[in-house]
Amino acid sequence: MTANTRNLVAALVGSAVAVTIVAVGATTIVDHRATRGRAERELDQRTLLVAEHVRAVIRTDVMLLGRVADHFAGRPLPAPEAADADRGALRAMLGDADGVESIWVYDERGDAVLSTAEDKLGRFNVADREYFQATRAGDRLFVSPLIWGRVTGGFFFVVARRLEDPSGAFRGVAVVGVPGDRFADFYRRLSGDENASVAVRKLNGDVVVRAPLPASEPPKGWPEGSYVHERLAEEAGVYERVSPIDGIERLYAFRRLDPEGLVVIAGRPVDALFAGWWSRSVLVYGLGGVGVGLSLVLSILVLRRARQEADALRDALRAVRESEERFDLAVAATTDxxxxxxxxxxxxxxxxxxxxxxxxxxxxxxxxxxxxxxxxxxxxxxxxxxxxxxxxxxxxxxxxxxxxxxxxxxxxxxxxxxxxxxxxxxxxxxxxxxxxxxxxxxxxRELQVQAAHQAAEEEKERARHAANHDPLTGLPNRAYLTERLAALAAAAAPDGGRQVVMLLDLDDFKGVNDTLGHPAGDELLRIVAGRLRSCLRDGDFVARLGGDEFAVLVPSLCGTACGTLALAERIVATVGQEAVIAGQPVRVGCSAGVSVWKAAELEPEEAIRQADVALYEAKRTGKNRVVLQGCGDLPSPCCRNVPA
CATH class of the missing domain: 3.30.450.20 (PAS domain)
Structure with a gap:
């Protein structure tokens, strides 16, 4: 190999090394950022689902407590030894509430009255518990921090509702117990990770739910330097911390629940989230080292790298698909x-x-x-x-x-x-x-309750009407007249106008019953009632006192005595008109005794007595006439015949 060739190979190898290092580093960084982004988005979405699940559970518990309060409404709480029937009713309610372990009822002193968990209660008192003190102080609903159960022997939190009598006085508290790891199980089904953690805190930092569970009841308030406490003004957020409970570094997401006043915090171990990234990074650096060492077979390594990346992508897609399937299974398990x-x-x-x-x-x-x-x-x-x-x-x-x-x-x-x-x-x-x-x-159920309430009100109104009205004529009766007179006297001003009470009695009414029969007499009484109504103005009041005796009340009369007599004479003349009953013409007369009085000067009973005296005088002096008592405009009594 020539120097030029060696230099060329060296240059090619150096270039390959440099390119490999840059490529490996860039790939690792980009992959890390992408993995982090996916993890944050997935964790935030699942925290949202847990938050909505918490909200649904709290509202289900609130509705259950509402049914318990309705069960005891309007009656005292039972003694513990006589609570079997109520315990059975509460157990039936409990069967409709998924995830609630028990219902407890305590009286106004905090003593246990009954429980769905035990048939025989020991003697214990919860007056020192925060949920009892809060409801006794006026809170209608209260969600407690995490509690170690003295009876159940496990962690749970309670949702408590104040029990009141019809006047609003405190009668006791109804409590449902929810296991401390209920929401943790839901979240772990979503995440598919046993080391996933979840906590539900109140806005003051008190722990309502936490997983993993602590060894003892957690302290009140937020931990010192809490990330969530510093950002409570935000609706949601993501952060990374080492757990002080088990020392595991996790990625956490939190979400605030309004108006429940709770904060949901869910986390997954960083190692689990980035396990795939670590495997891919080791693989990338390993392949890069092989590429540097075997630069002469770079083309083969590139093909192998391509194949391995394809396998990694397929594995990642399969993992995503399996994660989605786990999520769908968890969602399918809910009723929403x-x-x-x-x-x-x-x-x-x-x-x-x-x-x-x-x-x-x-x-x-x-x-x-x-x-x-x-x-x-x-x-x-x-x-x-x-x-x-x-x-x-x-x-x-x-x-x-x-x-x-x-x-x-x-x-x-x-x-x-x-x-x-x-x-x-x-x-x-x-x-x-x-x-x-x-x-x-x-x-x-709400519509049924409303319908029952409306039916009861209608029945009450029918009973009140029947108690205050004459069934034959439909006119108010003597009791209703007495009530109106008392109300009129109580509301009248000391210098107010005069009031008029008329007592009317039909003349020779017995002859109608004797000759035509009682049905004809009843029909005549109904005709007289209608004629009396036609003579009166708005605000005037007519009642049947019994038999053939009627009364008319005219409040706030501002006319003269002659005006009073004119009204009474018109009533007597109208009543005395001929009527046809069962094909027979019938005519009866009417005598009237009138009393004019003021609330400041005369009691209602005395006014009625004077009208009765005047009626007696009208009967004694010839019938079919009006006699007036108690008016300063005329001598007392004043008597006038009514023309036929």
Missing amino acids: GIWDWDLRTNKVRRTARMKGLFGLADHEMGDDSQEFWDRLHPADAPTLRSAVQAHLERRSEQLEAECRVLHEDGSWRWLFVRGRAQFDFGGSPLRMVGMMTDVTERRE
């Missing part, structure tokens, strides 16, 4: 339908569970967003569109609405729709991800 709406293309990716909410198979619904709107109830479409627009314009934190959709069997099903949008740096919406839950049974 999940959707992903690309706002730029107006295409929607829907899970099979969501299509099942409409009664459709997976292949029977495509990715066109209009397919959902076509099934929406016309009355609910404007409300839902307004809620979506408000969220896309950032006037609401997230989309939350209930609407009806047409099921394939022809029925209308109620869905609870919730979702959250992602925006670009310019504030334009890119996509919206969310869930749908079938809440038809809850809505039907």
Whole structure:
């Protein structure tokens, strides 16, 4: 080999080494950045799913506690030894709530009343627990930090609801216990990694859920130098930290839940996330070293490298596919339908569970967003569109609405729709991800409760009307008249106008019953009631006192005594007109006793007594006339005949 050839080979080898080093370094850096970006996006999306799952669980627990509160509404809490029936009812409720271990009820002193976990309770008290103190102080709902169960022997957190009597006084607290690793199991199914960690904290830093679980109850508040605590104003974020619990370095994503006041933090080990990148990097550097050492067979190494890169790409695609399959399995295990709406293309990716909410198979619904709107109830479409627009314009934190959709069997099903949008740096919406839950049974129960309440109110109104009205004529009865007189006296000003009470009695009514029979007498009483109504103005009041005796109340009369007499004479003349009953002409007279009084001068009972005295005088002096008592305009009493 000549010097020129050696120099050429050296130059070629040097160039190959340089090119290889640059290529290997650039590939490793680009691959690392891409892997990091994918890991952050995937972790953020799965943290969002865990956050929505946490929100759904909390709301399910709140609805369960609402049913417990309704169960004890309007009656005292049972004694522990007499709580078997209530325990059975609560266990039936518990069967409808997935993931809740037990329901506990404590009285206003914090003593245990009953539990679905035990048939016989020991004597213990929870008055020192934070959830009891918070609900006794006035909080209707409270989510506790992580607690070590003295009875269950494991970590759990509770959702507590205040129990009140009808006046709003504190009666006790109902509590549901949720296992401390419930959300961890859900997240690990999503991530497929046993070393994945998840925590749910309150905004003050108290731990509600954490996995891996601690050896004892965790301290209150945020740890010193907490990354999340420093960024609570942000809705979400991603960071990398070494866990102080097990010393594993993880990539974490957090997401704030409003209005629940919680923060969800999920993480995966960095080693697991970058395991593929490390393998590829070692492979790249190994191949680069071989390429440098065997520069003379560079072409063969290039072909081998190409083949190996193809294998690595195929493995990566298979890993992505398997990851998606694990995600789909985890989603299929939930009762919610999940959707992903690309706002730029107006295409929607829907899970099979969501299509099942409409009664459709997976292949029977495509990715066109209009397919959902076509099934929406016309009355609910404007409300839902307004809620979506408000969220896309950032006037609401997230989309939350209930609407009806047409099921394939022809029925209308109620869905609870919730979702959250992602925006670009310019504030334009890119996509919206969310869930749908079938809440038809809850809505039907609410409608049944409303219907029962309305029926009870109507029955109460019918009973009140029957108690205050005469069944024959439909006029108010004596009790209603007494109530109106008392109310009129209580509301009258000391110098107010005069009030008028008239007592009316039909003349010779017994003869109608004796000659034509009682049905004819009842018909005549109904005719007289109608004639009395026709004589009165708005605000005047007429009642049947019993038999053939009636009363008329005229409030705030501002005329003279002659005006009072004129009104009474018109009533007597109208009542005394001829009527035809069962084909027979019938005429009866009417006598009237009138009392004019002021609330400041005369009690209602005395006014009625004076009117009764006047009525007696009208009967005694010839009937079919009016006698007036208690008026300063005329001598008392004043008597006038009424022309036939």
